[in-house]
Amino acid sequence: MSKQEWLIGTRMPRVDSEPKVRGEVQFTADIKLPRMLHAKVLRSPYPHARIKSIDTTAAAALPGVKAIMTGQDTAGVKWGVFRYTRDQQLLPVDRVRYVGEEVAAVAAVSPEIAAQALELIEVKYEPLPAVSDIWESMADGAPQLHDDHPNNINVHVAIEVGDVEEGFAKAHLVREDVFTAPEDSYFMTEPYAVVANPRPDGSLELWMPNAAPHQKAKALSNALVMPLNKVIVRKVAIGGAFGGRSDVFPAEFITAFLALKTRRPVKLVYTREENSVATRQGHALFTTIKTGVDAEGRVLARDITCYMDGGAYSSTGPIATSVPFLCMEQTYRLPAVRYNGYRVYTNKPIGGMIRIHGRAFAGGVDLQLDMMAQELGLDPLQVRLRNARQPGDTTPTGSYVQSCALSQCIQQAAEAAGWADKYGKLPPYHGIGLGTNSVQTGFPLGIRGGSQAMIKFNEDGGATVMSGVVDNGQGNDNMLVQIAAEVLGLDPGHIQLISADTEATANDPGAYSMIATFAGGNAVLAAAEDARRQIFEVAAEALEAHVDDLVAQDSKVFVAGAPDKGLPVGKVIRMALIQGRPVIGTGSFTPKVDHRREWLSNPAGQLSETFSFGASVAEVRVDPETGMVELLGLWLAQDCGRALNPMVVEGQFEGGAAMGGVGGMLREEHRWSDTPRCLNPTFLEYKVPLACDMPPIENIIVESMDPTGPFGAKEAGMSIAMSAAQAIIGAVSNAIGAPVYDYPLTPDRVLRAIRAKQDGEKQS
Amino acid sequence: MSLAIKSQGLRMTVNGEPVELLVQPHETLLQVLRERLDLTGVKEGCGEGACGACTVLVDGLARRACLTLALEADGCSVLTVEGLADDQGLSIEQQAFIEAGAVQCGFCTPGMLLASHHLLEQNPRPDEAEIRRHLSGHICRCTGYAKIVEAVSNAAARKRGEEPS
Numbered sequence: 001m002s003k004q005e006w007l008i009g010t011r012m013p014r015v016d017s018e019p020k021v022r023g024e025v026q027f028t029a030d031i032k033l034p035r036m037l038h039a040k041v042l043r044s045p046y047p048h049a050r051i052k053s054i055d056t057t058a059a060a061a062l063p064g065v066k067a068i069m070t071g072q073d074t075a076g077v078k079w080g081v082f083r084y085t086r087d088q089q090l091l092p093v094d095r096v097r098y099v100g101e102e103v104a105a106v107a108a109v110s111p112e113i114a115a116q117a118l119e120l121i122e123v124k125y126e127p128l129p130a131v132s133d134i135w136e137s138m139a140d141g142a143p144q145l146h147d148d149h150p151n152n153i154n155v156h157v158a159i160e161v162g163d164v165e166e167g168f169a170k171a172h173l174v175r176e177d178v179f180t181a182p183e184d185s186y187f188m189t190e191p192y193a194v195v196a197n198p199r200p201d202g203s204l205e206l207w208m209p210n211a212a213p214h215q216k217a218k219a220l221s222n223a224l225v226m227p228l229n230k231v232i233v234r235k236v237a238i239g240g241a242f243g244g245r246s247d248v249f250p251a252e253f254i255t256a257f258l259a260l261k262t263r264r265p266v267k268l269v270y271t272r273e274e275n276s277v278a279t280r281q282g283h284a285l286f287t288t289i290k291t292g293v294d295a296e297g298r299v300l301a302r303d304i305t306c307y308m309d310g311g312a313y314s315s316t317g318p319i320a321t322s323v324p325f326l327c328m329e330q331t332y333r334l335p336a337v338r339y340n341g342y343r344v345y346t347n348k349p350i351g352g353m354i355r356i357h358g359r360a361f362a363g364g365v366d367l368q369l370d371m372m373a374q375e376l377g378l379d380p381l382q383v384r385l386r387n388a389r390q391p392g393d394t395t396p397t398g399s400y401v402q403s404c405a406l407s408q409c410i411q412q413a414a415e416a417a418g419w420a421d422k423y424g425k426l427p428p429y430h431g432i433g434l435g436t437n438s439v440q441t442g443f444p445l446g447i448r449g450g451s452q453a454m455i456k457f458n459e460d461g462g463a464t465v466m467s468g469v470v471d472n473g474q475g476n477d478n479m480l481v482q483i484a485a486e487v488l489g490l491d492p493g494h495i496q497l498i499s500a501d502t503e504a505t506a507n508d509p510g511a512y513s514m515i516a517t518f519a520g521g522n523a524v525l526a527a528a529e530d531a532r533r534q535i536f537e538v539a540a541e542a543l544e545a546h547v548d549d550l551v552a553q554d555s556k557v558f559v560a561g562a563p564d565k566g567l568p569v570g571k572v573i574r575m576a577l578i579q580g581r582p583v584i585g586t587g588s589f590t591p592k593v594d595h596r597r598e599w600l601s602n603p604a605g606q607l608s609e610t611f612s613f614g615a616s617v618a619e620v621r622v623d624p625e626t627g628m629v630e631l632l633g634l635w636l637a638q639d640c641g642r643a644l645n646p647m648v649v650e651g652q653f654e655g656g657a658a659m660g661g662v663g664g665m666l667r668e669e670h671r672w673s674d675t676p677r678c679l680n681p682t683f684l685e686y687k688v689p690l691a692c693d694m695p696p697i698e699n700i701i702v703e704s705m706d707p708t709g710p711f712g713a714k715e716a717g718m719s720i721a722m723s724a725a726q727a728i729i730g731a732v733s734n735a736i737g738a739p740v741y742d743y744p745l746t747p748d749r750v751l752r753a754i755r756a757k758q759d760g761e762k763q764s
Numbered sequence: 765m766s767l768a769i770k771s772q773g774l775r776m777t778v779n780g781e782p783v784e785l786l787v788q789p790h791e792t793l794l795q796v797l798r799e800r801l802d803l804t805g806v807k808e809g810c811g812e813g814a815c816g817a818c819t820v821l822v823d824g825l826a827r828r829a830c831l832t833l834a835l836e837a838d839g840c841s842v843l844t845v846e847g848l849a850d851d852q853g854l855s856i857e858q859q860a861f862i863e864a865g866a867v868q869c870g871f872c873t874p875g876m877l878l879a880s881h882h883l884l885e886q887n888p889r890p891d892e893a894e895i896r897r898h899l900s901g902h903i904c905r906c907t908g909y910a911k912i913v914e915a916v917s918n919a920a921a922r923k924r925g926e927e928p929s
Binding site: 011013014016017018020021022023024025026027029030032186187188189190191237238239240242271272472473474475647648650651653654655656657658659662682683684688689690691692693694697 | 798802803804805806807808809810811812814815817844845846848849854858861862863864865867868869870871872873874877895896897899900901902903904905906907908909910911912913
């Protein structure tokens with residue numbers, strides 16, 4: 001990458017933005033096919049019950065109803081991300097485990113008739129005792145959700161590296177604190193939807209918001225017992241994911257099953273409430289953190305025990321239970337660390353990965369460091385810098401860190417925010433805080449961990465790029481086109497993209513765990529370089545030049561410095577066709593990870609080829625009467641490796657700060673009835689940030705130029721979503737002069753912390 | 765079926781084209797626009813007027829199509845996102861959204877654009893606080909709103925014949 005890039009690093013408008021502003025892109029619910037039926041799902045009103053019988057006779061007799069399915073039709077086929085976590089029947093046969101779980105489904109000629117038919121299905125339940133929280137659930141004698149998991153412990157991640165007890169013994173200061181947060185949700189603007197269309201050739205095509213078309217296809221191929229090449233997940237516009245579209249849901253199985261049964265297209269569109277309750281939610285967390293530091297604030301040992309409320313089924317359980325720890329061990333140097341993570345079953349909706357997964361984990365780690373810095377009379381900024389991960393380090397569980405500019409992120413964010421003039425110098429109830437975090441670019445995914453891309457050309461010099469990478473809204477389509485256009489010297493408008501269509505595209509790990517740019521981008525980069533080499537070989541003969549001296553730019557190939565004597569790419573393509581050497585570029589990228597690493601049995605070895613790092617600073621004012629937090633500013637710095645498109649990267653920062661920081665740390669939480677039933681599944685009751693809630697934001701892009709990322713890129717924005725939340729905790733605690741342990745920082749929680757401080761002062 | 769109530773005639777102008785059709789009294793404007801007229805740029809994000817994705821302009825006023833009965837639009841002129849561009853190309857607001865990077869997943873974009881268009885028709889010189897207040901009936905989960913606010917500010921300047929600052 002020695003040459004100066006012409007398109008990489010520019011604020012190129014996204015290729016998908018014009019169809020989106022025209023309202024012409026199709027999301028799943030917009031799809032309309034001839035003879036299409038509409039599906040609706042009957043859901044459990046009980047948090048825990050045995051299904052004694054289901055009578056569908058009356059529903060089936062309703063005119064317009066074309067098919068009904070219950071668990072009895074499905075042989076109890078199960079889903080789970082891992083072989084050892086397959087605990088969810090895609091349609092339960094005899095038992096339901098949360099309010100909202102799927103019980104039966106109907107396909108009818110209209111959504112109204114399908115809904116009417118649901119009311120005619122008679123289900124006899126035998127209610128069973130339910131558990132609402134992790135403590136109740138883990139108690140001896142509690143109702144057991146799954147037979148093979150005593151005390152309802154779904155997952156236990158146990159990690160221990162170094163001598164933790166020795167570290168505590170040597171420490172100058174040791175603290176132990178507990179941090180908590182309830183469930184939160186994605187609230188992507190597009191509610192979940194699926195369309196399934198059986199085709200005359202025996203294949204089944206499907207559209208749904210997804211974060212990995214190839215993974216969805218594989219799961220459905222298993223569940224439907226169909227060959228993988230007959231289960232086709234198509235490209236569709238996707239209205240956000242944030243971790244909530246990564247898993248496989250009963251919705252696609254139900255829609256596919258009804259379509260195959262009726263031999264007609266079927267569409268299922270979730271309501272907002274269904275999207276909240278019956279896809280995934282963030283986990284509730286209860287985290288105990290014990291840290292020992294030396295007199296300079298260097299961490300010598302840390303011991304963390306975290307309980308996560310996982311809801312009724314495993315989902316991504318082993319990953320979800322590990323990731324908050326992994327982010328922490330990447331962020332900070334830790335000579336000795338112990339982690340016990342427990343994911344606990346309860347009779348609640350299923351917990352999944354979310355953008356700010358672990359707010360009561362990462363937030364606790366940072367706040368505790370601030371408290372210890374204060375006790376030692378140190379500046380928290382210096383303490384962070386003393387513990388910050390450095391390039392060339394190896395994490396406790398054995399990942400080599402090949403690029404890292406965390407210290408620069410911390411310094412630049414602090415400088416931009418005016419930390420030196422503000423920390424400890426602001427008036428009462430006015431505070432400043434710092435958050436730091438790191439995320440992975442992918443996990444070991446075995447045979448599905450690599451991405452493969454292909455580029456073909458037409459005789460007019462236009463190219464078609466094929467890649468399995470999916471775009472959830474973050475700009476992946478543009479990322480692929482921008483990389484290909486850069487290498488091939490083509491205008492982005494001359495590149496047609498076929499992506500995320502499992503019939504056409506080769507494997508790709510998906511757009512989750514922040515892997516899309518690193519794996520998918522690298523695969524397209526390799527394919528484009530392969531195609532360019534073939535183009536240069538043909539052109540070199542015609543131009544009587546050496547391949548190494550050629551340049552591709554402005555749709556021409558020419559000898560460097562002599563653009564006037566160049567050949568149009570279209571002409572080179574036609575020459576290649578006549579010569580019987582057509583240009584087809586292929587490329588693949590498989591991240592270098594340790595495939596022996598396993599979430600539970602062997603949490604050691606290279607987790608991800610590279611990691612991103614971020615630091616955020618928040619400044620707040622707190623109203624001591626009401627507990628209301630006013631955000632005065634956010635300064636966001638991230639080492640994204642290289643900003644392929646700074647405008648897109650900034651959008652990721654700003655969106656991450658809104659969801660993770662402003663929403664995730666100041667207001668977002670689910671509330672529950674005693675049943676337990678989710679009390680706020682819709683936008684009216686669950687408060688996400690609005691335009692008027694956002695503070696001024698300063699974006700600081702830090703480029704560490706990763707040695708193996710495409711043009712040096714890693715991932716954009718994820719470590720901001722998390723560090724912004726951590727920064728707000730620090731700022732609020734700094735403002736009120738007391739730590740706040742329970743999140744999000746709603747007025748009642750902030751007031752409690754202020755009162756606790758005042759009570760403590762009275763007593764002393 | 766109990767739902768079979770007598771249909772009634774509905775006449776309106778949608779994106780400049782006259783439309784005449786029979787609708788049920790309980791059908792919403794959202795259903796008619798999306799399902800009968802295939803104007804799927806009108807998005808349903810919540811169905812209860814909270815998210816703003818279904819916003820359309822009815823006689824120039826921003827309305828939640830999901831909370832508006834179709835018959836309420838009888839005799840009215842309706843503008844959806846599909847009607848913002850004309851033969852000359854994209855509207856100034858659309859162009860500004862593209863250039864500022866205000867579009868990510870694009871699901872809230874149609875409602876945001878119509879709200880922006882509505883604002884600039886009423887107030888050609890809104891300050892940042894006014895833009896934020898006007899857009900606060902619209903939920904975007906991707907952008908953090910910064911680039912949307914910037915786009916509206918730029919569009920306002922351009923509509924006034926000025927260069928965006």
